[in-house]
Amino acid sequence: xxxxxxxxxxxSSYLRSAMHQPVKWHEWSSEAFALAAQEDKPVLLDIxxxxxxxxxxxxxESYEDASLAQVINEHFIAVKVDxxxxxxxxxxxxxxxxxxxxxxxxxxxxxxxxxxKPFFGGTYFPRDDRYGRPGFERVLRTLANVWxxxxxxxxxxxxxVLAAIEHGESFSGRSSSLSLELADKLxxxxxxxxxxxxxxxxxxxxxxxxxxxxxxxxxxxxxxxxAAKQAATVTLKKMxxxxxxxxxxxxxxxxSVDERWVVPHxxxxxxxxxxxxxNYVHAFQTFVDPEFAHVxxxxxxxxxxxxTDRERGGFYASQDADVSLDDDGDYFTWTQEEAAxxxxxxxxxxTGLYFDIGEMGDMHHNPKKNVLHVxxxxxxxxxxxxxxxxxxxxxxxxxxxxLYAARLERTTPFVxxxxxxxxxxxGVSAYLEAARVLQLEAPRSFALKTLDRIxxxxxxxxxxxxxxxxxxxxxxARQRVAAVLDDCAFLIHACVDAWQATGELRYYxxxxxxxxxxxxxxxxxTGGGFFDTETPKGEVLGALSAHRKPLQDTPTPxxxxxxxxxxxxxxxxxxxxxxxxKAEDTLEHFGGVVEHFGLYAGTYGLALERLxxxxxxVVIIGEDDHARQLTAMAIARYAVNxxxxxxxxxxxxxxxxxPVLAETLPALPQLQKQASFGVVCxxxxxxxxxxxxxxxxxxxxxx
Numbered sequence: 001x002x003x004x005x006x007x008x009x010x011x012s013s014y015l016r017s018a019m020h021q022p023v024k025w026h027e028w029s030s031e032a033f034a035l036a037a038q039e040d041k042p043v044l045l046d047i048x049x050x051x052x053x054x055x056x057x058x059x060x061e062s063y064e065d066a067s068l069a070q071v072i073n074e075h076f077i078a079v080k081v082d083x084x085x086x087x088x089x090x091x092x093x094x095x096x097x098x099x100x101x102x103x104x105x106x107x108x109x110x111x112x113x114x115x116x117k118p119f120f121g122g123t124y125f126p127r128d129d130r131y132g133r134p135g136f137e138r139v140l141r142t143l144a145n146v147w148x149x150x151x152x153x154x155x156x157x158x159x160x161v162l163a164a165i166e167h168g169e170s171f172s173g174r175s176s177s178l179s180l181e182l183a184d185k186l187x188x189x190x191x192x193x194x195x196x197x198x199x200x201x202x203x204x205x206x207x208x209x210x211x212x213x214x215x216x217x218x219x220x221x222x223x224x225x226x227a228a229k230q231a232a233t234v235t236l237k238k239m240x241x242x243x244x245x246x247x248x249x250x251x252x253x254x255x256s257v258d259e260r261w262v263v264p265h266x267x268x269x270x271x272x273x274x275x276x277x278x279n280y281v282h283a284f285q286t287f288v289d290p291e292f293a294h295v296x297x298x299x300x301x302x303x304x305x306x307x308t309d310r311e312r313g314g315f316y317a318s319q320d321a322d323v324s325l326d327d328d329g330d331y332f333t334w335t336q337e338e339a340a341x342x343x344x345x346x347x348x349x350x351t352g353l354y355f356d357i358g359e360m361g362d363m364h365h366n367p368k369k370n371v372l373h374v375x376x377x378x379x380x381x382x383x384x385x386x387x388x389x390x391x392x393x394x395x396x397x398x399x400x401x402x403l404y405a406a407r408l409e410r411t412t413p414f415v416x417x418x419x420x421x422x423x424x425x426x427g428v429s430a431y432l433e434a435a436r437v438l439q440l441e442a443p444r445s446f447a448l449k450t451l452d453r454i455x456x457x458x459x460x461x462x463x464x465x466x467x468x469x470x471x472x473x474x475x476x477a478r479q480r481v482a483a484v485l486d487d488c489a490f491l492i493h494a495c496v497d498a499w500q501a502t503g504e505l506r507y508y509x510x511x512x513x514x515x516x517x518x519x520x521x522x523x524x525x526t527g528g529g530f531f532d533t534e535t536p537k538g539e540v541l542g543a544l545s546a547h548r549k550p551l552q553d554t555p556t557p558x559x560x561x562x563x564x565x566x567x568x569x570x571x572x573x574x575x576x577x578x579x580x581x582k583a584e585d586t587l588e589h590f591g592g593v594v595e596h597f598g599l600y601a602g603t604y605g606l607a608l609e610r611l612x613x614x615x616x617x618v619v620i621i622g623e624d625d626h627a628r629q630l631t632a633m634a635i636a637r638y639a640v641n642x643x644x645x646x647x648x649x650x651x652x653x654x655x656x657x658x659p660v661l662a663e664t665l666p667a668l669p670q671l672q673k674q675a676s677f678g679v680v681c682x683x684x685x686x687x688x689x690x691x692x693x694x695x696x697x698x699x700x701x702x703x
Contacts, residue, residue: 046079
């Protein structure tokens, strides 16, 4: 008999980490719910993630406790879910727990009827009464008693909660009068929450809001809105200086527990870093501040080193915050003594001021531990130490390298090497944008390698798209997890980005095919908008029967506006009016309610701009230095409605171009001259070709 529970057969790293627990865990499956019905027991549902600190705390305190496991095994059928692997399950039960308790998050703890309807929910529960929370054993015994003695009440609650799940993001707020004024309202909402002192939005805890920041950058560049520029640039600079940024390894942690961005939750996520990478690239592209380019390159340094499969392509999912449950970001933090052990006296003096390393630090569990964050500029440090700025910078750079080398000697937090389609698509798009704006070949090559792997291993026109390309310990996923809306929408964007970067028509064709499948499987032809999952066939488990249409950025881009934007990009190249009609209908579906989501509707604001502003396509033809100069001029200033496409002369044929460009480009007489040039098209009208960079800039002014 195995010493493990059934999770030893799971593919997910998070689920496998619980296979040694005495709880008789099951994966989310029809067999688990059938067993609950057969034994007339409620289901205990635990949803978490491998990177989630409090999930591991609850595992150790409760699920590894033999006496508590006995209570669970006697009275419940226990089901454990990886929220990264099954976002469809997580989204619905998050909505349920929020309806029940007013809060959500991970670990998510819910008790369900044998058919999967929730009648109780919460997040973290301590093993015994503590922190003003009831102990988990007391909660479980009470709920077991409710199931036996007050089942009618439990069933009544469950029906009401299921209705709340559907209502949560199936808003009926149609508006047929879409205008840029609505985007302006979303910008105003973000500006109203902007913290001018520390950057970011609202008070603690502070999360990055990448889509909202992109919306601010776009509006600032297009309209000259100084407040939008200030909010975006101050936020990006304060975040990059804060402890939410890893000043040794690069990359951003998930969020900050304080308003000054000093103490983060230390896990690092692919999706956060991909979307923030776009922010810093767009900020550099628009405001030409070298600090933004430096941060972008440093982020990719971390992603290249820790979060990528260099051999096969693919971005890994996340890096944990902790090595064990006894620490809280200890891998990333420093006592003054730890820093002194690897630095010279001068280096310690510089870093002590610059990174605010003192005898007393920032962490509750160990007050001597310091989170590295920039307190003073190098100029201020030089003045305080009566040294030259050059000397201070030299010592600071030397100290960074020594501290990072010393950190690498520590046990490294776990990296989940699962390759998810949606998050990888975000990474592909971010790397392609960074490669173009920063004129780097390596990110471009890796992005294309990754996209090729996703299309090869995860996409088949007949069966559709897979959500998981490979699990942490596998070359390819053993089991197929069906795609959700995000997978399709984000991958369309990545394919269009790849076509623009390469001129290879196969990426455009893949985007069109995935667009057709996304509409076929996710679009609500009756009510408008997109469901987050395919219409289920056959048996539907639990809350998966609830229909949801995601509008809110969470923090990944919301599925509906991301899908609408993807269709608009396809229509601009294909002239497929059906794509535009569905995109417009989707945005109208939420037009009456979206302004109430403000900061959390950045993706909607960007999609609305794509709909209402004329699509501008800048085609640069040639591959010499002059073509590269024209490309650099074309990409200057971020604009959501602007696409820059680079083609070789031999690619400009009717057979190798999307329909819109196939009608115009091959007939240009300039192609006969073999010289590089650019063409600016708005809608179906193109300006005369030019090889003059200043003329190109003039044609692009005012977009």
